[in-house]
Amino acid sequence: MDERDERVDDGVGGGAGGAVGGGGVPEQQRRSGDPAGDVYEWFRRGAKLLAQGNPAAAEQLLARAAAAEPASRSIRESLARAQFDAGSYAAALENFRTVALADPSDDYAQFGWGVAAARLGDFESSAEHLALAVAMRPDADHYRAALRQTRATLAARAGAFGPLLPGAPGYLEPPRGRASGQEPGTTAGPEPTGERDRRDG
Structure with a gap:
């Protein structure tokens, strides 16, 4: 996706989600395995990883930030960009x-x-x-x-734009069977007239 200017004006690090004092997660609430730093740092590092072309790594950090600050549109938008670039x-x-x-x-x-x-x-x-x-x-x-x-x-x-050609995305093979002049249970189409004439002659 095209890059978007960072928006950090919707309270990243200062809203819901249990953050305290400028966006930090209280030490007693920090789960084992959380990256170092506070929510704002996770957001900044995730945005940097995304800009550097590492969407999967960015997604990991930004998902942590979004879980801590679910009301932050900036974090959620950056997470969405990382997920899109990662194919999710x-x-x-x-x-x-x-x-x-x-x-x-x-x-x-x-x-x-x-x-x-x-x-x-x-x-x-x-x-x-x-x-x-x-x-x-x-x-x-x-x-x-x-x-x-x-x-x-x-x-x-x-x-x-007219009928789709064979091989085009969305092309469907024509139905086989009685509707196309074939005998029930056969898969090959009718033989060309020239072949029949050569055998009969």
Whole structure:
């Protein structure tokens, strides 16, 4: 996914989830195996790993941060980006969806919801959320490109560009059997007339 400017203005480290004193997790509540530092540090390190192209490692840190600060949209959005880049599209969709439902005017969350839905094959939902993102930010080329691609896929599935050719995504083999002039139980098509004529002649 395209990179997004970090947003740390929604109370990362100072809201719900049991954090104290500037985002730290109380020592008595820290589970064994938690990474060193506080929630804000987990968020910053996770965002850095994501920017460096390590989405799986970023996802681990950001998931810890999101568990500690479930109301933070910045953490959840970064987690969704890491999950998307790591190929966990269903998890990414749920986190983008959570951010978008909390703030329907968040164009990037709508975009993320749309592209994650497309990766999962739900092009109707994808088109809906990508259209919202484009309406909010019509100048974003990558938003418009994603919407065009989703709409083209929907049109192709509806047959707007003619029949799909063999080998194309979504192509279905024609039915076999009586409808295609074959005898029941056979799989080969009718033999060419020329072959029959040569044998009979």
